[in-house]
Amino acid sequence: MKPKKDLIIFMPSIEKGGVEKNLFIISNYLSSKIKNIKLITTKNQKKLFKNIKVISPKSRNWSNSNRYIKYLVCLVILIKLLMYNRNVVLFAFQANLYCTIIAKLFGIKIIVRSNSSPSGWSQNPIKKYLYKSILKLADTIIVNSNDFKKQFRLYFSLNTMCIYNPLNKSEIIKKSKAKLRYPFLKNKKNNIRILNIGRFTDQKDHITLLKAVNLIKNKIKFRLVIIGQGINKNFIKNYIIENNLKSQVKIVNFQKNPYKFIRSSDIFVLTSKYEGLPNVLLEAAALKKFIISTNCPTGPKEILNNGKGGDLVKIGDYKTISRKLIFCFKNKKYNRSKINNVYNSLYRFDLEKNQKKYLNIILKYLEK
Numbered sequence: 001m002k003p004k005k006d007l008i009i010f011m012p013s014i015e016k017g018g019v020e021k022n023l024f025i026i027s028n029y030l031s032s033k034i035k036n037i038k039l040i041t042t043k044n045q046k047k048l049f050k051n052i053k054v055i056s057p058k059s060r061n062w063s064n065s066n067r068y069i070k071y072l073v074c075l076v077i078l079i080k081l082l083m084y085n086r087n088v089v090l091f092a093f094q095a096n097l098y099c100t101i102i103a104k105l106f107g108i109k110i111i112v113r114s115n116s117s118p119s120g121w122s123q124n125p126i127k128k129y130l131y132k133s134i135l136k137l138a139d140t141i142i143v144n145s146n147d148f149k150k151q152f153r154l155y156f157s158l159n160t161m162c163i164y165n166p167l168n169k170s171e172i173i174k175k176s177k178a179k180l181r182y183p184f185l186k187n188k189k190n191n192i193r194i195l196n197i198g199r200f201t202d203q204k205d206h207i208t209l210l211k212a213v214n215l216i217k218n219k220i221k222f223r224l225v226i227i228g229q230g231i232n233k234n235f236i237k238n239y240i241i242e243n244n245l246k247s248q249v250k251i252v253n254f255q256k257n258p259y260k261f262i263r264s265s266d267i268f269v270l271t272s273k274y275e276g277l278p279n280v281l282l283e284a285a286a287l288k289k290f291i292i293s294t295n296c297p298t299g300p301k302e303i304l305n306n307g308k309g310g311d312l313v314k315i316g317d318y319k320t321i322s323r324k325l326i327f328c329f330k331n332k333k334y335n336r337s338k339i340n341n342v343y344n345s346l347y348r349f350d351l352e353k354n355q356k357k358y359l360n361i362i363l364k365y366l367e368k
Helices: 018-031 068-083 096-105 126-133 146-157 169-176 206-216 233-242 260-261 278-285 318-332 332-343 352-365
Strands: 006-010 037-040 052-055 086-094 110-112 142-145 191-197 221-227 250-253 267-270 290-293 309-312
Touching: 006 018, 006 068, 006 352, 018 037, 018 278, 018 352, 037 068, 037 352, 068 086, 068 096, 086 096, 086 352, 096 110, 096 126, 110 309, 110 352, 126 146, 142 146, 142 352, 169 278, 191 206, 191 260, 191 318, 191 332, 206 221, 206 233, 206 318, 233 250, 260 278, 267 318, 278 290, 278 332, 290 318, 290 332, 309 318, 318 332
Parallel strands: 006 037, 006 086, 037 052, 086 110, 110 142, 191 221, 191 267, 221 250, 267 290, 290 309
Antiparallel strands: none
């Protein structure tokens, strides 16, 4: 399909996480239906995108640059493109405020996708005012959970459109069957296998999980694997060493195929302070793993059906997490009922259905 306008997707910082995973899924689906799509980013990963023209700066490697430097570089590229062609629609995955201002200055339509709950980044009253004043200029704001939608209304008095993260359940199951060469996760008798996946940042709050397992290290046999990387890695490693957890807790760098690790675990634990709609919980549910998660804004409560599909705890409540880990280990039947509850409700995140929602909203602007 060749609509009247071209589509520009804006995602300056492509790292390793849920937002990037959604970018790949959504962009590649759109490119199978729409011609002339451009992606502006600092990391040129052409192999990951099909029929999309990836535009990135060539002068240096930007991987270790500050996020705002990446934004600035890509915004300059965006402005240059718009100076030659304004017959476009802008789809912003990041830098939503800057993109909205530029879109309005050039008189083009913009679709903004917000990725994480405003409760995590809008406590500053000045920041809150700026977001409210600028984002109301966007033509459509997309969020990825209904609680997220309510928060945007509460914080900014703005209406949004909820589209769930598209979940490719069949691909996850297929990839999970790959052989895992990691003896640490072998299922030994009376050994519970716990998994966490996430960037090493304050948002993900790995210390709460480590405090929880520190309380049970002499009570039950367990093995914890934390997959991720980021600025807090040394802090996390030091906590493990200082609390004599090295034999029970291992850190693994981000994996291209994390699903084989999920398949080989018993319990998935998320300790985030805030989210949007955490992909890792959807993936753990798709592989029928029991989930313990903080009841953070937003996403976990919605995914886990208000606690019917997994256990929800208060943010930072490591004592309750430790008790639930012990309880789950002793009550496998209890685990199974909640596992089935969330698994049977994953139709909400159906790949094709949610991809089509993105396509329909974008086509509405491309064909005008």
